[in-house]
Amino acid sequence: MTGRVIEVYTDGACRNNQAPGGQPGGWGVVFADGREYAGAEAATTNNRMELTAAIEALRRTEPGARVRVYSDSAYLVNAFRQNWFRGWEQRGWRNARGQPVENQDLWRELLRLAGEREVEWVKVAGHRGHPLNERADRLATAAADGLRTSGRGSGPGPR
Numbered sequence: 001m002t003g004r005v006i007e008v009y010t011d012g013a014c015r016n017n018q019a020p021g022g023q024p025g026g027w028g029v030v031f032a033d034g035r036e037y038a039g040a041e042a043a044t045t046n047n048r049m050e051l052t053a054a055i056e057a058l059r060r061t062e063p064g065a066r067v068r069v070y071s072d073s074a075y076l077v078n079a080f081r082q083n084w085f086r087g088w089e090q091r092g093w094r095n096a097r098g099q100p101v102e103n104q105d106l107w108r109e110l111l112r113l114a115g116e117r118e119v120e121w122v123k124v125a126g127h128r129g130h131p132l133n134e135r136a137d138r139l140a141t142a143a144a145d146g147l148r149t150s151g152r153g154s155g156p157g158p159r
Contacts, residue, residue, distance in 0.1 A: 007032035008057045009070045011126075011136035012049025013144045024147040027053035028139025029060070030132045038139040040147040049140060050076050051106040058113040066118045072126030072133060080121040085111060 009032075014025035022043030027050075029037040037056055041049070050073040061067050071077055079085065085107070088094070093101050101107065124133050 003066060005066045005068050005120075006061055007068045007070070008061075009124075009130075009132040009136040010050070010053035010057050010076075011072060011133065011140045012046055012051070012053050013137065013140035014044060014046040014049055015144050024144050025049040026140040026143025026145070026147065027056060028136040028141075028143065029053055029057045030136045030139065031057075031060070032132065035060070036135070036139060038143040040143040042147060047073075047075050048103055048106060049144075051103055051110055053136070053140065055106060055110050055113060058110070058117060058119070061117060063116040064118075066120075068120045068122060070122045070124045070130075070133060072124050072137075074123060077121045077123040079107070080114070080119070081123075 009030045010028070012025065012027045014023055016023045022045060024040065024042060025044035025046065025048065026038060026040040029035075037060065039052070039056065041052075050071065054069055054071065054076055057069060058067065087096065088101050088107075091098075093104055095101050124130055126133065126137065
C-alpha cells in the first residue's frame with residue numbers, strides 16, 4: 001500500500017461460545033487515530049462477532065480508502081489471505097464438504113465493503129499485549145457483558 005493508510009484493530013467476543021442457540025456477544029473497533037466503536041448481539045457466535053467488527057470498521061472508512069485491518073481471528077484473516085471466497089463462489093457458496101458456508105450474510109457484506117477499498121489483512125496474536133488489539137478486545141468483551149447484564153444490545157455507536 002502506498003499513500004495514507006487507515007489502521008484499525010478489530011475484535012469479537014462471545015460468552016460461552018460453545019453453548020447451543022447462540023450466546024451474548026460483542027464486537028470492538030479501534031482506529032489508530034483514536035476513534036472507537038462497539039456493539040453487541042443477544043444470540044450470536046464469536047465468528048459472527050469477528051466478522052461484524054471488520055464490517056463495522058470498513059463501514060467507517062470511505063470507498064477507495066487504503067485500510068490495514070488488524071485482527072486476531074485466523075478465520076477472518078485467512079479467508080482473505082487464502083482467498084477462500086473463490087472456492088465458495090465456484091461451489092455456490094458451499095464449503096469443501098458441500099455444506100452452506102456459515103455466516104454467508106456477513107461474508108457477502110464484508111466482501112462487498114472490502115471490494116470498494118484497498119484492504120490489507122494483518123493477523124496479530126491475541127492477548128499478547130498490543131495496546132490497540134487489547135483495547136478492541138476490551139470493547140468487545142464489555143459490549144457482550146453489558147448485554148448479559150441488561151438483556152439488550154448496545155448498538156453500533158461510538159464508545
